[in-house]
Amino acid sequence: MLSCKDVTHLASESRDRELGAMERMGMHMHLWICKGCRRFTQHMELLGQAMRMAGKEPERIGDPDARLSQEAGDRIRSALQRRLNGGGTQD
Amino acid sequence: MPNPSPRSLLDPERWLQEHGNYLYRYALAMARNEEIAEDAVQECLLAALESAERYQGGASERTWLTSILRNKVCDAIRRHSRETTMAQAEDVFGEHGEEEDAARFNRRGHWAVPLADWGDPARSLENKRFWQALNACLERLPPRLAQLFMLRELAGMETENICQEMEISSTNLWTMLYRSRMGLRQCLEKNDWS
Numbered sequence: 680m681l682s683c684k685d686v687t688h689l690a691s692e693s694r695d696r697e698l699g700a701m702e703r704m705g706m707h708m709h710l711w712i713c714k715g716c717r718r719f720t721q722h723m724e725l726l727g728q729a730m731r732m733a734g735k736e737p738e739r740i741g742d743p744d745a746r747l748s749q750e751a752g753d754r755i756r757s758a759l760q761r762r763l764n765g766g767g768t769q770d
Numbered sequence: 771m772p773n774p775s776p777r778s779l780l781d782p783e784r785w786l787q788e789h790g791n792y793l794y795r796y797a798l799a800m801a802r803n804e805e806i807a808e809d810a811v812q813e814c815l816l817a818a819l820e821s822a823e824r825y826q827g828g829a830s831e832r833t834w835l836t837s838i839l840r841n842k843v844c845d846a847i848r849r850h851s852r853e854t855t856m857a858q859a860e861d862v863f864g865e866h867g868e869e870e871d872a873a874r875f876n877r878r879g880h881w882a883v884p885l886a887d888w889g890d891p892a893r894s895l896e897n898k899r900f901w902q903a904l905n906a907c908l909e910r911l912p913p914r915l916a917q918l919f920m921l922r923e924l925a926g927m928e929t930e931n932i933c934q935e936m937e938i939s940s941t942n943l944w945t946m947l948y949r950s951r952m953g954l955r956q957c958l959e960k961n962d963w964s
Contacts, residue, residue, distance in 0.1 A: 682879025684871065691948040695922065695929045696940070718885040722955050725891045729904060730923035732895060733799075737792070739901055740908065740924065741799035746791050751808040755790070758812055759782040762819055 681705045686716045690723055780822050782815055789832055793839050800843045800920040802913050803850065810846040814839040840925045844935035847917055870952065886959055899963040907957035911950060918943060919950035 681689070689698060689706045698706070710717050733740040747755070793814060797807035817838050829837075876882045894900045908916060918936070921927045922943075933940050 682875070683881050684875045684879035687952065688948060691951050692944050695944055695947055715881040715885045718887060719955070721891070722885070722888060722958070723951060725888060725894055726951060726954060726958075727923060728891060729895060729900075730920075731926065734924045734926055737796045737799060737924075740905060741795060743795070745795050745798055747794045747808065747811065751794075751811075752786065752790065755786060755808070755812045755815060756783065759786070759815055759819065762816055763780070763782070 681709045683709075683713060683716050683719075686710070686713070687719055690716070690720050694723065694727060780819060782819055785815055785818065785831070785835065789835055792832065793835060796836060797839060797843050797846075800840075800917065800924060801847055802916055806843070806846045806850050809849070810839060810843040813842040813845060817842065840921075840927060841935065843925075844921065844927075844932070848936060851914075870949070874952070874956070888958075889964055894964065897963065903958055903961035903963040904954075906961065907954050910957060911953055915946055915950040915953070918946045919954075922947055 686706055686709045689702055692698065693703075693706070710720065790811065793811045794807055797810040797814075798804065801807050801810065814835060818835055821838070874882055888894060911919065918932065921932050921936075922929065927935075929940060929943055932938075933943055936943075938946075
């Protein structure tokens, strides 16, 4: 019988790789009888959903007021300009 | 004036103005380091310049740039971690991992502390306090863990891809993602946001 600790590993890894048939079965049997681990998988699901949402709306995560500094902007601008002017002609 | 070429029609200056801060915030959320984020935005726009001929305008310009940005953030993190000693920090966190687990589970591997009911996920996602708590918890995650977690869950990169880009084994990645999720879950549970 899998322990809760084992199941947390499987529940986490199921989000990153395909579990084997035995792993899946062991996990589901455990979840059937363990409320704590059922809650754990719900928490993982919410976390995943929140991050997916933030991937589409990044202003939800981090500093919404963060701006490229003037210096960084200038540096990027001149790098782009150099590439536009000096980059080899392909045609 | 030089002869008009496809390149002269490109307007990276406008990309920078319209999307620069957006891309920067996205990169900053993933890399958690201003230098890396600036680096990634620059490399992203340079790469966009190279591949602009192939961009058919299917997806929005911003979506197109963001898809380029993801890999450039990886590159920038990797370059940066070669220069710093971040890789060594992983081992230190590895030891922490054991301690964290000892507090969460009893000797038989069962939960030492019961888990709270967080209620309806759809309502949590609409709850401003949930997002505040999540942000605070992400802040507290060790940078290396946060970077990998963001690449996987925020950017939605495939694990094989992350392993290649970040030059780590899949077992190592799974462990780091596990530690990130466990840490975030526990931190969220302590923050009373519901």
